[in-house]
Amino acid sequence: MSGQDQASGLRKWANLQRQQQQTEDAVDIAAAEHVSEHTSSLLSPTVATVEETTILAPSRPKIPLIVVGLPGHGAAQVSKVKARLGQWSTQGRSWAGTPDDWDIRAVMAETADLAQLREQYSRWALWINSDADAFAAMYRTLRQLHERGGPRRLLALHEPNLPRQGLLDNLRGAAEYYLNMELLVLAR
Numbered sequence: 001m002s003g004q005d006q007a008s009g010l011r012k013w014a015n016l017q018r019q020q021q022q023t024e025d026a027v028d029i030a031a032a033e034h035v036s037e038h039t040s041s042l043l044s045p046t047v048a049t050v051e052e053t054t055i056l057a058p059s060r061p062k063i064p065l066i067v068v069g070l071p072g073h074g075a076a077q078v079s080k081v082k083a084r085l086g087q088w089s090t091q092g093r094s095w096a097g098t099p100d101d102w103d104i105r106a107v108m109a110e111t112a113d114l115a116q117l118r119e120q121y122s123r124w125a126l127w128i129n130s131d132a133d134a135f136a137a138m139y140r141t142l143r144q145l146h147e148r149g150g151p152r153r154l155l156a157l158h159e160p161n162l163p164r165q166g167l168l169d170n171l172r173g174a175a176e177y178y179l180n181m182e183l184l185v186l187a188r
Contacts, residue, residue, distance in 0.1 A: 115149030
């Protein structure tokens, strides 16, 4: 797949995310106006104010993101992923939202129920290390995903200064050519 096709696909996905967010926001505002309109005459001003505040700031469900390739589990690994999503957000990539919008779930590529997870979750990412053995380890992870019925499309998560040329392009090309998998690389 050419770089232009990848960029086009990512723009479509980002636009869809933006449209869904706008629709959710419109529904939230309409619901808040409706409740405010009907409760303000029935409740005292103090209670109505609390009620409106609660309705205007509902907690949205977090977006699940399944991440494979993390070197271990725990809060430190999740923090790395959230930090990268936060960096993309500050770079103007609105689809990334805020780091707290995401429910990061680390999964091992060897997991027996990988095909079931693929059916249940649509957003997957591969954490790419930048050490000397990164290509071999990441390709092995992608191959395991392929063999166990994992996702065919993953977002490449990596350190911010990792250039596209080299590891990322080689890994993306190998995934596409040998495994028929799409690795979305967002490096500059």
